Amino acid sequence: MKLQYLGTAATEGFPAAFCNCEDCLAARSDLQTEWRTRSQAMIDQAILLDLPPETYVHAVLHGFDLSAIRAILVTHSHVDHFYAQELINRGYKFAQNIKNPTVSLYGNSQVLNVYHESTRREMREMVASGIQIHEVKPFQNFTIDKYLIHTLPATHMQQEAALLYCISAEKTIFYWNDTGLLAEECYRYLADHGVVADLVRLDCTFADDVRPHSLRHMGFAENCAVREKLVQYGLVKQNTQYYVTHFSHNSRPFRLRLEEKAKEYGFFAAHDGLSIEL
Ligand SMILES: [Zn+2]
Numbered sequence: 001m002k003l004q005y006l007g008t009a010a011t012e013g014f015p016a017a018f019c020n021c022e023d024c025l026a027a028r029s030d031l032q033t034e035w036r037t038r039s040q041a042m043i044d045q046a047i048l049l050d051l052p053p054e055t056y057v058h059a060v061l062h063g064f065d066l067s068a069i070r071a072i073l074v075t076h077s078h079v080d081h082f083y084a085q086e087l088i089n090r091g092y093k094f095a096q097n098i099k100n101p102t103v104s105l106y107g108n109s110q111v112l113n114v115y116h117e118s119t120r121r122e123m124r125e126m127v128a129s130g131i132q133i134h135e136v137k138p139f140q141n142f143t144i145d146k147y148l149i150h151t152l153p154a155t156h157m158q159q160e161a162a163l164l165y166c167i168s169a170e171k172t173i174f175y176w177n178d179t180g181l182l183a184e185e186c187y188r189y190l191a192d193h194g195v196v197a198d199l200v201r202l203d204c205t206f207a208d209d210v211r212p213h214s215l216r217h218m219g220f221a222e223n224c225a226v227r228e229k230l231v232q233y234g235l236v237k238q239n240t241q242y243y244v245t246h247f248s249h250n251s252r253p254f255r256l257r258l259e260e261k262a263k264e265y266g267f268f269a270a271h272d273g274l275s276i277e278l
Pocket residue numbers: 010011039078080081178246
């Protein structure tokens with residue numbers, strides 16, 4: 001099982017779209033190393049996690065075939081995770097020789113509303129018919145080919161049930177963003193279903209920034225608390241790897257700096273393009 005990080009920034013990107021702070025200026029002068037696009041990951045060139053505005057850039061940059069993607073799991077409707085308009089280009093005159101005639105789109109009811117709203121003007125019926133829509137809620141499980149997927153509720157927003165995904169095939173990956181600390185029932189659910197992670201991917205928007213911050217995201221301190229819970233409930237192994245990501249430009253997310261900081265806490269800091277074989 002292969003996990004590839006395609007984007008590792010929070011909603012504004014790094015350098016941030018409209019920002020001229022010292023760190024964003026420094027990042028702009030070394031994009032080769034420091035550029036972080038909006039969060040997305042891919043499993044085995046089969047499943048995309050989230051559909052940010054950079055999806056197209058990710059496919060070109062990392063040389064994979066978007067038309068071969070079997071399913072897209074969307075965590076929530078925030079625009080850094082779901083740029084539905086891209087799907088308009090999946091057919092008609094805009095795409096030939098599509099590998100997978102249909103792609104399955106999974107999301108909560110708000111994600112599906114956003115899909116319909118934002119594609120209403122330009123989506124053609126012949127393209128829409130190749131997109132299978134599935135509404136998912138927290139504490140459900142379903143399969144996509146060989147993958148078994150469990151959903152959990154994120155601690156992220158009032159307006160909708162943002163989702164965390166746990167994806168199992170040969171190995172198990174917990175894909176957890178955007179979220180603050182998880183509710184106790186999430187750990188209980190996983191324990192009841194015997195789901196044990198080989199890789200845990202955590203929201204680390206605030207990294208080592210200790211200024212007061214919202215409870216909708218995490219930093220290293222909260223990541224440590226989550227790890228303790230995972231151990232307590234027996235949801236990880238001795239050799240489970242922890243990758244942190246979704247960094248804000250306010251967290252000084254320079255690659256080397258964060259890699260070193262993360263190491264102090266026993267985590268790996270992901271960067272755009274990072275590929276992990278499990
Ligand atoms: Zn986000």
